[in-house]
Amino acid sequence: MANSLAISGVNAGYGxxxxxxxxxxxxxxxxxxxxxxxxxxxxxxxxxxxxxxxxPTSGTITAEIDGERMDLIGRSTExxxxxxxxxxxxxxxxxxxxxxEENLLLGAFRKSARGAIxxxxxxxxxxxxxxxxxxxxxxxxxxxxxxxxxxxGRALMSAPRILLIxxxxxxxxxxxxxxxxxxxxxxxxxxxxxxxxxxxxFNQAVRIADRGYVIVHGQIAxxxxxxxxxxxxxxxxxxxLGL
Amino acid sequence: MISxxxxxxxxxxxxxxxxxYAAVSVGITxxxxxxxxxxxxxxxxxxxxxxxxxxxxxxxxxxxxxxGVVMTPIFFxxxxxxxxxxxxxxxxxxxxxxxxxxxxxGLLFVAEVSLILVFxxxxxxxxxxxxxxxxxxGMFDLPLRMLIPCVIxxxxxxxxxxxxxxxxxxxxxxxVSQDGGALQLIxxxxxxxxxxxxxxxxxxxALAGTFLIIIQPVxxxxxxxxxxxxxxxxxxxxxxxxxxxVGAAMLIGVAESITATFYGPSWAPAVAFGxxxxxxxxxxxxxxxx
Ligand SMILES: Nc1ncnc2c1ncn2[C@@H]1O[C@H](COP(=O)(O)OP(=O)(O)O)[C@@H](O)[C@H]1O
Ligand SMILES: [Mg+2]
Numbered sequence: 001m002a003n004s005l006a007i008s009g010v011n012a013g014y015g016x017x018x019x020x021x022x023x024x025x026x027x028x029x030x031x032x033x034x035x036x037x038x039x040x041x042x043x044x045x046x047x048x049x050x051x052x053x054x055x056p057t058s059g060t061i062t063a064e065i066d067g068e069r070m071d072l073i074g075r076s077t078e079x080x081x082x083x084x085x086x087x088x089x090x091x092x093x094x095x096x097x098x099x100x101e102e103n104l105l106l107g108a109f110r111k112s113a114r115g116a117i118x119x120x121x122x123x124x125x126x127x128x129x130x131x132x133x134x135x136x137x138x139x140x141x142x143x144x145x146x147x148x149x150x151x152x153g154r155a156l157m158s159a160p161r162i163l164l165i166x167x168x169x170x171x172x173x174x175x176x177x178x179x180x181x182x183x184x185x186x187x188x189x190x191x192x193x194x195x196x197x198x199x200x201x202f203n204q205a206v207r208i209a210d211r212g213y214v215i216v217h218g219q220i221a222x223x224x225x226x227x228x229x230x231x232x233x234x235x236x237x238x239x240x241l242g243l
Numbered sequence: 244m245i246s247x248x249x250x251x252x253x254x255x256x257x258x259x260x261x262x263x264y265a266a267v268s269v270g271i272t273x274x275x276x277x278x279x280x281x282x283x284x285x286x287x288x289x290x291x292x293x294x295x296x297x298x299x300x301x302x303x304x305x306x307x308x309x310x311g312v313v314m315t316p317i318f319f320x321x322x323x324x325x326x327x328x329x330x331x332x333x334x335x336x337x338x339x340x341x342x343x344x345x346x347x348x349g350l351l352f353v354a355e356v357s358l359i360l361v362f363x364x365x366x367x368x369x370x371x372x373x374x375x376x377x378x379x380x381g382m383f384d385l386p387l388r389m390l391i392p393c394v395i396x397x398x399x400x401x402x403x404x405x406x407x408x409x410x411x412x413x414x415x416x417x418x419v420s421q422d423g424g425a426l427q428l429i430x431x432x433x434x435x436x437x438x439x440x441x442x443x444x445x446x447x448x449a450l451a452g453t454f455l456i457i458i459q460p461v462x463x464x465x466x467x468x469x470x471x472x473x474x475x476x477x478x479x480x481x482x483x484x485x486x487x488x489v490g491a492a493m494l495i496g497v498a499e500s501i502t503a504t505f506y507g508p509s510w511a512p513a514v515a516f517g518x519x520x521x522x523x524x525x526x527x528x529x530x531x532x533x
Pocket of ligand 2 (some may be wrong): 041043044045090154166
């Protein structure tokens with residue numbers, strides 16, 4: 001059954017500061033969509049609006065989960081996660097003084113994920129063997145790459161249908177960025193996820209994205225219907241590829 | 244030989260006392276250690292537990308421990324109510340640091356004055372068949388009024404430890420002070436989690452208070468003796484660890500008992516803080532800090 005996300009005409013900001021202006025974007029069933037933009041253009045703000053962490057001043061955000069369409073605006077973050085939407089947040093937001101395994105188990109707090117906790121933990125460890133090796137270690141003592149894996153693993157433990165990922169590459173060495181992006185593709189295929197990924201690492205994001213949007217100063221400046229369109233766009237070539 | 248005998252008995256008495264101290268300190272380990280709420284009114288709730296046991300024991304001759312067990316869910320509800328008040332008045336507005344401390348200090352003061360008005364300043368005690376007799380094993384002397392609270396206290400703490408490490412809400416309680424916002428992202432409401440945890444921290448006072456009045460007669464100002472001691476045990480144990488807290492409680496119980504046996508009881512309270520300072524000098528995170 002279909003899982004998708006539709007954002008239409010969203011305006012949002014912090015106090016009197018307007019950040020998002022009339023943003024519309026969509027993520028279709030089982031698609032990986034990239035939200036591309038350099039620092040401070042509003043990617044994380046968009047993610048916060050979807051997750052109910054920030055309320056848009058206008059516009060609509062709806063999600064279709066297992067074929068059922070729901071309005072997200074006005075719901076609390078907890079409710080939205082309960083519906084089956086998970087966010088791997090900027091900065092990862094792990095529980096540093098809990099072990100790797102305790103972090104993962106907490107990921108399954110969502111009521112409908114509790115029943116399958118053992119199976120999900122197994123498949124998490126299968127996807128990230130490193131996490132299994134380190135399961136008794138405190139999350140805060142792990143390297144940046146391992147923490148990003150744990151953040152992805154914790155989000156997957158909630159058995160989401162739609163996964164939002166905010167800048168998975170940030171703070172990682174280039175070789176780890178590549179590995180992390182590959183993992184996201186693998187996870188998406190393995191769990192049949194619908195993915196919206198915010199990134200400023202254009203080349204890496206475009207490797208796995210089906211489509212993408214470029215966000216500049218809180219507005220969608222360009223919509224690429226496939227990787228080729230993104231790669232060949234004037235704006236992208238100028239800002240991201242330095243051509 | 245006589246002093247060796249005394250020493251062994253002082254250690255045994257100290258361990259039993261430590262078991263009781265653990266029951267008194269477990270609530271603070273939850274509220275102060277895990278939630279960052281410096282509930283200095285904790286001894287007031289413990290005294291409330293003592294007086295509840297006293298009322299039902301003196302009026303209806305009900306076993307005080309049974310009263311403690313029955314009062315536990317009621318104390319849980321009281322804890323939830325107190326947390327809500329604290330949350331709406333201070334935490335929600337980010338004013339918990341100094342105003343919150345004043346709130347709990349006020350609570351302690353009001354509780355003490357109310358107890359004086361209702362019960363007077365006389366010492367109150369309870370009656371039960373296990374207050375008085377002792378078990379004897381060779382040279383060991385185990386008074387039941389110390390042994391029973393110690394055993395039940397350790398069982399209660401073991402059950403709480405299981406709850407925290409095995410249940411979803413328990414694990415969320417361990418996480419909430421590290422990043423409450425991240426809890427929302429796993430579908431847990433941090434305020435609700437803190438409310439439950441604070442409720443549990445007050446619920447433990449029903450039994451801890453019962454143990455207190457079994458071990459010694461109680462009057463309203465006695466709670467003050469415990470404020471320093473329970474915070475010292477919590478910090479010494481590493482703030483968030485139950486095994487660490489139990490170890491710290493036993494250590495302080497034994498140290499106080501030995502001091503009282505060989506140097507006189509008036510030195511005993513100073514020992515708790517001497518220990519605290521010595522341990523923090525060597526291990527700033529306490530005995531079992533993460
Ligand atoms: N909590 C906040 N309060 C005020 N302004 C904010 C806050 N978070 C972000 N901003 C501002 O909103 C704009 C967009 O930020 P953000 O969404 O984090 O961008 P990105 O994720 O693309 O780097 C920036 O100008 C930033 O300064
Ligand atoms: Mg960002």
